[in-house]
Amino acid sequence: MNDVKCECRHVNPHGTVLCEACGKVLDERDSNNKELLDMRYEGSARRSQTYSKTFIDKIWNFFSSVKVGVWLIIITLLASILGTILPQEMYINLPADVYYEQEYGWFGKLYYKLGLHDLYGSWWYLLLIAMIGISLVICSLDRVVPLYKALKAQRVTRHEGFLKRQRVFGVNENVGENDFTTIKQHLKNRRYHVREENGDLLAEKGRFSRWGPYVNHVGLIIFLFGGMLRFIPGVYVNENLWVKEGETAVVPETGEKFYLKNNQFILQHYDKNENKTFEKAIEQAGDVVKNYQSNVVLYERMGQNLPGEKPELKKVKEYKVRVNHPLSFDGYSVFQSSFRSELKQMNFLLTNKETNQTFGEVDINLEDPKAKYDLGDGYSVKILNYFPDFEFDKNKEPTTKSRVPNNPAFVFQITTPDKEPETSFVAIKQTIEPFGNNTYKMAFKGIETKNVSGFTVRKDSSLWAIILGGILFMIGVIQGAYWNHRRIWIQNKNGQVWIAAHTNKNWYGIKREIEMVLTDTMLNIPEDQLQRENTDKEGV
Secondary structure, eight states: OOOEETTTTTTTTTTTOTTTTTTOOOOOGGGGGSSSSOOTTTTTTOOGGOOOHHHHHHHHHHHHHHHHHHHHHHHHHHHHHHTTOOOGGOOOOOOSHHHHHHHHHHHHHHHHTGGGGGGGHHHHHHHHHHHHHHHHHHHHHHHHHHHHHHHHHOOSOOHHHHHHHEEEEEEOOOOOTTTHHHHHHHHTTTTTTEEEETTEEEEEEEEGGGGHHHHHHHHHHHHHHHHTTTTTTTTTEEEEEEEEOOOOETTSSSSTTTTEEEEEEEEEEETTTGGGGGGHHHHHHHHOOOEEEEEEEEEEEEEEOTTTOOOOOEEEEEEETTTOOOOOTTTEEEEEEEEEEEEEEEEEEETTTTHHHHHEEEEEEESSSOEEEEETEEEEEEEEEEETBBBTTSSSOOOSOOOOOBBEEEEEEETTTTTEEEEEEEEEEEEOTEEEEEESSEEEEEEEEEEEEEEEEETTTHHHHHHHHHHHHHHHHHHHHHHOOOOEEEEEEEEEEEEHHHSOOOHHHHHHHHHHHTTEEEEEEEEHHHHHHHHHHOOO
């Protein structure tokens, strides 16, 4: 495929419709056509419309199609909607293969089997995002490069056929000697860049607006790149961390480098006696939380440790973590997001059911209960089984949902000097004696609780790309929406003065501007040929 040489001696790439320099229609069969020119890409040669033989050509042509890009976006949006029907895997506490079927039945099982439980991290969803990015890149390159070359190569003097087939066009017979000087001054006053060649004028402004959609595309590409970065381990972290008062826990996703100790959790409410202004509102609403706060200490591990060895920690800093006041370090932020009270200890009294006589107190640490409690004088209590988060399974057997003591239950063996050992199953508000009525029982006395602070650990190393992409996107939108590319050609042809104009949008604006430019001259205002054609068709 050879380049095409125009009669103006400019060499155009194969597939060019209009000469990049003079604007002549290069297809001879189209030279006498009276229809207005399609000026979207200046008639330049686009690769997707020129080459289609090789495999690479076919891939390029596929992704350069705007229809393909739109369908990719629609498919991605539909897939994103599917991902919002049920909670994603990151928001559940049970194994995914158990949770979805247990909570949502056959639909949940199907949802899990289709891989929708981890949609936004699935390979095919990331592939869709990547394909949208590839489509944006190829669409942009396929259009912006030839458009740039055509605008850069354009000459002042244009071919007659090019001028006649512009939407705004007019011919003047009688022109005063000073009219060109007046026009040039008016154009400069209107901030046009005026070029002159052989007595012809080309006035142009707002060319930068033509690059608005492509700046927009660059912003979208960077934005998508930032979104995909989040799926690289360590780039984006959003993890929950629960730390009990007095305990130290590893900060997740830090490679066990940082540790967080929770010294104290503080919950403060507004006092209506101190806040007289809000007294009525507090009375209506009840307790209104004023402050959630965790007093913490951040530690950093020193050196490497052998498996099972207690790490050597160095204190980094103390901080009061409150809502919207996170602890920040090494790119991470620790937010106060929640709290709960957990059972710490349960207290029982060994009691004779008939006489209500007590023989000692059993204080059970729910985090680390003893196997046996000796009360003296031959009385003792042995824990045969412990269920921190008690429930009955499908076979009506006792089991535990988790290791957190949310609903503790025990199987006690009670040993006394006057009776054979007795077995008792004790849960909150529930006592079962499986081998008949017992003489002794474990009477509930009280509980002790411990506050647990809920933190959200976040790190986002992709935020710069998302912000940059968003800024570029908005610049492109503003650039393309609030400015337009306007060109006015004023040329001498066979003793006449021809005026033609083109804009990529806002034709009313350029026609008004031509009227102002031709003020105080003998030149007639050119007509809108498209408007004339429509009027003629309506008349017929």
